[in-house]
Amino acid sequence: QVQLVQSEAEVKKPGASVKVSCQPSGYTFNNSAITWVRQAPGRGLEWMGWISSYNGNTQYARVLQGRVTMTTDTSTSTVYLELRSLRSDDTAVYFCASGGSCTSRSCFVDGLDIWGQGTLVTVSS
Amino acid sequence: DIQLTQSPSFLSASVGDRVSITCRARHGINTHLAWYQQKPGKPPKLLIHSASTLQSGVPSRFSGSGSGTEFTLTITALQPTDFATYYCQQVVNYPLTFGGGTTVEMK
Numbered sequence: 001q002v003q004l005v006q007s008e009a010e011v012k013k014p015g016a017s018v019k020v021s022c023q024p025s026g027y028t029f030n031n032s033a034i035t036w037v038r039q040a041p042g043r044g045l046e047w048m049g050w051i052s053s054y055n056g057n058t059q060y061a062r063v064l065q066g067r068v069t070m071t072t073d074t075s076t077s078t079v080y081l082e083l084r085s086l087r088s089d090d091t092a093v094y095f096c097a098s099g100g101s102c103t104s105r106s107c108f109v110d111g112l113d114i115w116g117q118g119t120l121v122t123v124s125s
Numbered sequence: 126d127i128q129l130t131q132s133p134s135f136l137s138a139s140v141g142d143r144v145s146i147t148c149r150a151r152h153g154i155n156t157h158l159a160w161y162q163q164k165p166g167k168p169p170k171l172l173i174h175s176a177s178t179l180q181s182g183v184p185s186r187f188s189g190s191g192s193g194t195e196f197t198l199t200i201t202a203l204q205p206t207d208f209a210t211y212y213c214q215q216v217v218n219y220p221l222t223f224g225g226g227t228t229v230e231m232k
Binding site: 035037044045046047059061062063095097099108109110111112113115116117118 | 157170174214221223224
């Protein structure tokens with residue numbers, strides 16, 4: 001079965017960092033973009049950015065610049081999302097999703113067709 | 126940022142109904158729009174990309190139309206499995222924003 005498998009739920013204190021992983025199962029990323037999307041409880045979807053599986057290039061949402069890093073471990077085909085200086089409003093389910101295609105310059109994502117199951121990150125003192 | 130406004134936010138319908146959801150973009154985005162369906166506790170599912178191209182495996186009762194600033198997702202003959210929340214997403218200008226969502230509830 002083609003899917004993305006994410007790491008387990010996390011509970012963090014304000015000011016801490018969290019690192020969420022995402023690994024393909026039943027397929028390979030094959031030069032697609034891996035996008036991170038989050039969803040606060042009872043709210044809509046928020047695009048966070050993508051990382052290219054082709055060469056590790058990234059594109060982040062401006063509102064998260066300086067706090068977010070997306071990386072890839074090519075040896076295990078695992079993608080990571082790190083979010084720093086956590087605040088209570090970072091409490092959300094974090095999804096990874098693949099789709100689109102990447103070149104040496106950038107990625108074009110016309111839709112996100114494979115999703116992870118989501119990782120709940122709770123930020124609370 | 127390109128703001129996407131979905132209407133209505135909530136919609137009550139019955140099995141067999143024809144349902145339409147609108148997504149309006151503040152600025153023109155050609156046909157760079159995707160539609161997703163999300164059920165509680167699950168990740169979104171891609172229904173349509175490029176405004177009107179049905180994703181593989183998605184039933185043909187779903188269709189998308191529009192270009193520029195106004196787009197429509199139509200479900201003909203609503204099925205019990207279609208009660209869910211639907212989101213549009215523009216995929217041309219960063220950040221790749223989502224609409225606020227439309228929840229289709231059973232009447």
